Amino acid sequence: TAHLPIIGLTANVNRSDLADCLAAGMNDHVGKPIEPRELFARLAEWLPADAGAPVFDVAGARARYGDDEQLLSRLLQVFVESEADCIARLRVALAAGRQDEARRICHTLKGLAAGFDAHALTALAEAAECVIDDTGALAESPLAALDAAHQALIADARRHLALSPPFSAAAAG
Secondary structure: OOOOOOEEEEOOOOHHHHHHHHHOOOOEEEEOOOOHHHHHHHHHHHOOOOOOOOOOOHHHHHHHOOOOHHHHHHHHHHHHHHHOOHHHHHHHHHHOOOHHHHHHHHHHHHHHHHHOOOHHHHHHHHHHHHHHHHHOOOOHHHHHHHHHHHHHHHHHHHHHHHHOOOOOHHHHO
């Protein structure tokens, strides 16, 4: 829990209140009334991408797919092949002002991450989708956190694939 971020939620919103929250050991502050999208955005900034922890729940994901290791491996392979560049595509869409495309990329990533029980990435993608819906943009800090969590899932998927028995095209199709 030493890495668990603490975000103060108070009706006090002036600079001295924020300074008091930070001085008390909080990482950030959100003033009331709480706007869920703002809270999600702040959470996205602070959720860690812990390189030492499993990025996705292999047992949970396997159970979701009927305990079929070959199906899980095939889905991970498709994810790696089709989504390795999604953050780069997201950055291009945001830079070009294509809000709908950027939101769609986050929405797709959220769904795929949820399918692998990659909880941190799911939460970050959902928060990014909400922020893009509200503002049409995404600040660099939450985008960097999303990128780190995405890269961690890609790396974990590749590790899992390297350790899994190979799947056959006949079994996959």
